Amino acid sequence: xxxRDATIIGYLIVAAAAISLQVIAVRQPRxxxxxxxxxxxxxxxxxxxxxxxxxxxxIGLHFFAR
Amino acid sequence: MAKSVxxxxxxxxxxxxxxxxxxAAENPSVxxxxxxxxxxxxxxxxxxxxxxxxxxLLIALFTTVSGKPLDGFLMLAVATLLIFDAARSRRQxxxxxxxxxxxxxxxxxxxxxxxxxxxxRGAWLAAAALYCAVVGSFxxxxxxxxxxxxxxxxxxxxxxxxxxxxxxHLGDKPLRRAWLWAVVLVSGGLLELGSLLQQPHxxxxxxAHPTISALTDPVxxxxxxxSAVLGGWLLTGWYLVSR
Numbered sequence: 585x586x587x588r589d590a591t592i593i594g595y596l597i598v599a600a601a602a603i604s605l606q607v608i609a610v611r612q613p614r615x616x617x618x619x620x621x622x623x624x625x626x627x628x629x630x631x632x633x634x635x636x637x638x639x640x641x642x643i644g645l646h647f648f649a650r
Numbered sequence: 651m652a653k654s655v656x657x658x659x660x661x662x663x664x665x666x667x668x669x670x671x672x673x674a675a676e677n678p679s680v681x682x683x684x685x686x687x688x689x690x691x692x693x694x695x696x697x698x699x700x701x702x703x704x705x706x707l708l709i710a711l712f713t714t715v716s717g718k719p720l721d722g723f724l725m726l727a728v729a730t731l732l733i734f735d736a737a738r739s740r741r742q743x744x745x746x747x748x749x750x751x752x753x754x755x756x757x758x759x760x761x762x763x764x765x766x767x768x769x770x771r772g773a774w775l776a777a778a779a780l781y782c783a784v785v786g787s788f789x790x791x792x793x794x795x796x797x798x799x800x801x802x803x804x805x806x807x808x809x810x811x812x813x814x815x816x817x818x819h820l821g822d823k824p825l826r827r828a829w830l831w832a833v834v835l836v837s838g839g840l841l842e843l844g845s846l847l848q849q850p851h852x853x854x855x856x857x858a859h860p861t862i863s864a865l866t867d868p869v870x871x872x873x874x875x876x877s878a879v880l881g882g883w884l885l886t887g888w889y890l891v892s893r
Contacts, residue, residue, distance in 0.1 A: 587858040591845055595862065598838040605830055617825040620893075625825050627893045630811065631732055635702030637810035638728050640890055641803030642709060644883050645721045647863060647870060648785070649796040 697736030703729050716852040720796065728807060778884050786877030790870055802884075809891045 585593075602619075609618035617625070627633040697703060706729035714722030781802070788795040846852065848859040855864040869875040 588860060591841070591859050592865070594841045595838070595865070598834060598841060601834045601837075602831075605834060616827050616830065619831060622825060622828050622831050623890065624893045625828070627814070627890070630735065630813075631700050631702050633810050633814070633893070634728065634732060634807060635706065637807050637887070637890055638706060638725065640883075640887050641807055642713075642721060642725065644799045644803055644880075644887075645724065646713075646718070647866065647879065647883075648790055648799045648876075649718075649720060650791040650793070 693737035693740040694733050696740055697733035700732070700736060703732050703736075706732070716846070720800070724800070724803070778881070778888075782877045782880040782884065786873055786880050790876070802887075806887045806891055814891075814893055 605616060606619055609616040609621070623636060627636055706725045710722040710725035710729065713719075713725065781798070785795060785798040788798070842861055845856070845859040845861045845864075849856040849861070855861070855867075866879075870879060
């Protein structure tokens with residue numbers, strides 16, 4: 585297995601973990617908060633809300649802006 | 651010439667002497683004692699200690715170093731605004747006893763479905779689709795693409811700054827096992843950072859250690875791919891400012 589394969593598998597594991605957590609949270613809401621609930625919690629303060637929106641804006645800048 | 655000014659320390663009920671009015675501005679402890687509120691410097695330092703501000707400053711540093719000064723500048727600008735906002739709120743709390751930070755917006759009317767509201771929603775969706783089609787037609791990293799994404803990003807940050815678009819009752823209960831999400835996000839970030847640092851140069855992609863943006867290059871090379879990704883980005887942004 586090459587370094588490239590290992591890196592890609594690493595990303596896939598992280599993505600699979602995120603999807604699994606979300607599925608568990610939706611099916612068993614008492615066990616785990618969903619990503620939406622976590623974001624809502626973080627975004628209760630202005631700093632948290634702006635921080636999350638800035639992170640979103642940064643993704644767009646990163647992929648499209650020079 | 652220094653001027654002596656008697657200052658009443660209301661807490662202790664005694665007096666001390668400030669040798670110059672300017673000292674109050676330079677010495678936070680003196681300023682705090684004299685005004686009964688934290689000095690601007692101390693309040694700003696409290697803003698600087700907020701984790702999100704620290705993260706934004708780190709992103710600003712890394713993006714600037716990796717050849718994206720515009721990203722870095724925007725992150726730095728928002729971090730600075732947040733520091734000032736935190737300082738202002740902190741001073742306001744100590745002066746009035748009430749917080750002035752977060753504005754809670756939007757009445758329950760926002761949730762009431764009406765034909766007019768549906769029409770407005772449809773118009774927004776049409777505008778979003780037009781945005782994706784037009785901006786998706788621009789080459790990546792071109793000035794038109796940059797201007798379009800920066801303008802929308804700034805607009806959404808301004809909307810986010812005002813407060814949530816709809817009132818929500820979240821309760822005060824802490825979220826159980828939310829740390830699992832933090833573990834996943836931090837793991838992804840570390841993996842991306844590891845790949846970035848193993849590149850031959852911060853601005854040159856590595857085949858052996860690709861970053862997420864290097865892996866998405868083939869998708870973003872085409873007009874439909876760019877438009878689809880922009881659509882997902884827009885929807886996510888709208889979801890976030892609605893929280």
